Amino acid sequence: MSKDFLRFKNHQSVRTSDIPWLSAGLFRDTVLKACQEGTRPILLDATGSDRFTVVLADDREHSLLCAGCVLEGKSGYQSLSAEFPAFHMFERELWENSGIVPIGHPWLKPVRYPHNAIESREMTDYPFFSVHGEEVHEVGVGPVHAGIIEPGHFRFMCNGERVFHLEIQLGYQHRGVEQLMLKGNFFNKSVLSESITGDSTIAHVSAYCGALEALAGITLSTRALSIRVFAQEIERAACHFGDLAALANDVAYLPASSFYGNFRTPLINMLQSICGNRFGKGLIRPGGVACDISQSSLPERREQLKDIRASFRIITEDLFSSASVLSRFEKTGTVPMETAAEIGMTGLAGRASGLAHDIRVHHPYSWYKLNRIEPVTQTGGDVLARALQRRDEAEQSFELALKILDELPAGELRRPPETLQASSMAVALTEGWRGEVAHMAVTGADGKLTRYRVKDPSFTNWFGLALAVRNNEISDFPLCNKSFNLSYCGNDL
Amino acid sequence: MIGCARMRFKFGPLFIPDVRKATLSAAFRGLPLPDNGNCVSGCNECLHVCPTGAISLSPLTIDMGKCVFCGDCVAACTHGAIRFSNFHHLATTERDRLKVSGISVEEYKKTAVTPPENAGMFRNSFKFRQVSAGGCSSCEMELNACSNVNFDMGRFGLEFVASPRHADGLVITGPISENMALALEDTYQAMPDPRIVIVVGACAISGGVFAESKALNRSFFDRHKVDLYIPGCPVHPLNFINGILDFLNLRK
Numbered sequence: 016m017s018k019d020f021l022r023f024k025n026h027q028s029v030r031t032s033d034i035p036w037l038s039a040g041l042f043r044d045t046v047l048k049a050c051q052e053g054t055r056p057i058l059l060d061a062t063g064s065d066r067f068t069v070v071l072a073d074d075r076e077h078s079l080l081c082a083g084c085v086l087e088g089k090s091g092y093q094s095l096s097a098e099f100p101a102f103h104m105f106e107r108e109l110w111e112n113s114g115i116v117p118i119g120h121p122w123l124k125p126v127r128y129p130h131n132a133i134e135s136r137e138m139t140d141y142p143f144f145s146v147h148g149e150e151v152h153e154v155g156v157g158p159v160h161a162g163i164i165e166p167g168h169f170r171f172m173c174n175g176e177r178v179f180h181l182e183i184q185l186g187y188q189h190r191g192v193e194q195l196m197l198k199g200n201f202f203n204k205s206v207l208s209e210s211i212t213g214d215s216t217i218a219h220v221s222a223y224c225g226a227l228e229a230l231a232g233i234t235l236s237t238r239a240l241s242i243r244v245f246a247q248e249i250e251r252a253a254c255h256f257g258d259l260a261a262l263a264n265d266v267a268y269l270p271a272s273s274f275y276g277n278f279r280t281p282l283i284n285m286l287q288s289i290c291g292n293r294f295g296k297g298l299i300r301p302g303g304v305a306c307d308i309s310q311s312s313l314p315e316r317r318e319q320l321k322d323i324r325a326s327f328r329i330i331t332e333d334l335f336s337s338a339s340v341l342s343r344f345e346k347t348g349t350v351p352m353e354t355a356a357e358i359g360m361t362g363l364a365g366r367a368s369g370l371a372h373d374i375r376v377h378h379p380y381s382w383y384k385l386n387r388i389e390p391v392t393q394t395g396g397d398v399l400a401r402a403l404q405r406r407d408e409a410e411q412s413f414e415l416a417l418k419i420l421d422e423l424p425a426g427e428l429r430r431p432p433e434t435l436q437a438s439s440m441a442v443a444l445t446e447g448w449r450g451e452v453a454h455m456a457v458t459g460a461d462g463k464l465t466r467y468r469v470k471d472p473s474f475t476n477w478f479g480l481a482l483a484v485r486n487n488e489i490s491d492f493p494l495c496n497k498s499f500n501l502s503y504c505g506n507d508l
Numbered sequence: 509m510i511g512c513a514r515m516r517f518k519f520g521p522l523f524i525p526d527v528r529k530a531t532l533s534a535a536f537r538g539l540p541l542p543d544n545g546n547c548v549s550g551c552n553e554c555l556h557v558c559p560t561g562a563i564s565l566s567p568l569t570i571d572m573g574k575c576v577f578c579g580d581c582v583a584a585c586t587h588g589a590i591r592f593s594n595f596h597h598l599a600t601t602e603r604d605r606l607k608v609s610g611i612s613v614e615e616y617k618k619t620a621v622t623p624p625e626n627a628g629m630f631r632n633s634f635k636f637r638q639v640s641a642g643g644c645s646s647c648e649m650e651l652n653a654c655s656n657v658n659f660d661m662g663r664f665g666l667e668f669v670a671s672p673r674h675a676d677g678l679v680i681t682g683p684i685s686e687n688m689a690l691a692l693e694d695t696y697q698a699m700p701d702p703r704i705v706i707v708v709g710a711c712a713i714s715g716g717v718f719a720e721s722k723a724l725n726r727s728f729f730d731r732h733k734v735d736l737y738i739p740g741c742p743v744h745p746l747n748f749i750n751g752i753l754d755f756l757n758l759r760k
Contacts, residue, residue, distance in 0.1 A: 195717075195718065
């Protein structure tokens, strides 16, 4: 298998000339074989109208695989989604961006109506699936929703209160991130990557910097890596607080909602006191970090984190011992492990269904390379499992953040890189609070950036939400939705 | 029940007593204070690093409508000509007021907001419909935080509502993607008069870091007048709440 693929590590730069290019038939056989052996797709990237590359993750071997496919003429290729549904979003995206047709794709629909597409279409033309029958009715929601939420359209096909099928149409947030990455100075795209998904600021800017630093061939001081990962774990804990607050709110358990919300504030204010922004914007820059955590502030920060953790435990104990909460959480929006694996769910939602994918564990990078992390998983796959997963991950984040504060070594904060290796490619995966974030950067013969790709975990997990609500009551949709809390703008780019 | 009571007792009151006077940590980047006296002509380092083209020279000026408050210019300027204060009451009723050059915090505070004539109408109740049009969700999270137990803007009668029919104001975040342009216009049209338009964050005010993207459609602003600009990336809850209170001429 290995000679059919270029094998490399997360955050490693490789030469693009080492990518093996295969004919469509051989490519298909090779990729299918690799997937049967347990690898999973990370990206499909069209490099022309007749060729594309695939990046797969081999979690057991802790490495990434890349191979190219060359089409004969513009005939397309035989879709992989029928055998491995995990490819279905990637193939749709490939088709939409490049026009390469995955022949026989069971669900070939637009992903985000991008303005770089070959075919320009209107949002209003989306080909919705429809269910017919005397007692079947449709409920359409969005793009503008009731609260302060990003836009997306949900169409439910129901029998009474029961949901048969949910179709999710996204794309409203499409801003052309990948195209903007290629415009202007690539070393200056930190703010753009911070704005891919505001709630995963640290995860995305870390991935951008990781890809850039790999291409520049530089390594960072342990202090810089520690500060980055500290911010990452605070971001994770803060988002889990926010989500637990929202889950409690959706089952009308307002005390827990208010208290979680309250203690999210000092957590994100800790980022603000370090870098001037509650979401950590401005902290992580190519070559290191722009702001330091002063030695004198360490004892106070430790105490503060321990206080927040103590309060978190009180609220959590109360939430998960409340019968009215558990009765709404349990057996609601279940995604069994087999389904989750089949559709390629990742990150928090995947782990709640029992899939142990965690980039920090399987493809360690940065500080996680120096410190072993134990993966946390659940088995239920329901709203309760996703809530418990948040509880356990927040606990783990506190532990890691405190460990970093205890062991913060001296070192250089930042040494900005200046040039990129020519004709190279780097894939940087990071584990955001939602799941794996992937950034891929490719340079040309002149060392200039030629391709940039981004994948947010939401991209693969939205379909999980659609499956989770099947056979549930439509009134439980907000709860299911919150338990995933996926990103619209991360999907739409 | 007992658990709730225990938490109430243990945690005590959680709201910020006076949001008008609350200050932010020294590290917070609020009103920029460009100092033209220290600016060295021909240097241009700040122009190279600014991701949104918010800086202009002679005199050194920062446009808060474009600025994402990232602080990269502060690090790049070796002459000490740019610094940020932690002053966070940044809202203004005039677009040009966001272009700051040699203005003091006190001066900005006094002149930024001119309340409209009908401000009294909303004195005890001002409801907003929020539309995220390509926003990255950080402004959205901060707007949500405005209603949490800390910031609690409900105490002033300020509230986000579900239906545009119930709204007095339209709060826009995001650079307005082409794909959201129609939904945004529809939301505006569904609101009753008078419709107050409030744009929040660098993306909504100028397109921000996405300004050069082809995937935007900002024609909404050709058709409709903006009443209040609240800059930030993202906007801080105290920035938003105080901006609205200034707009309503409420000094409480």
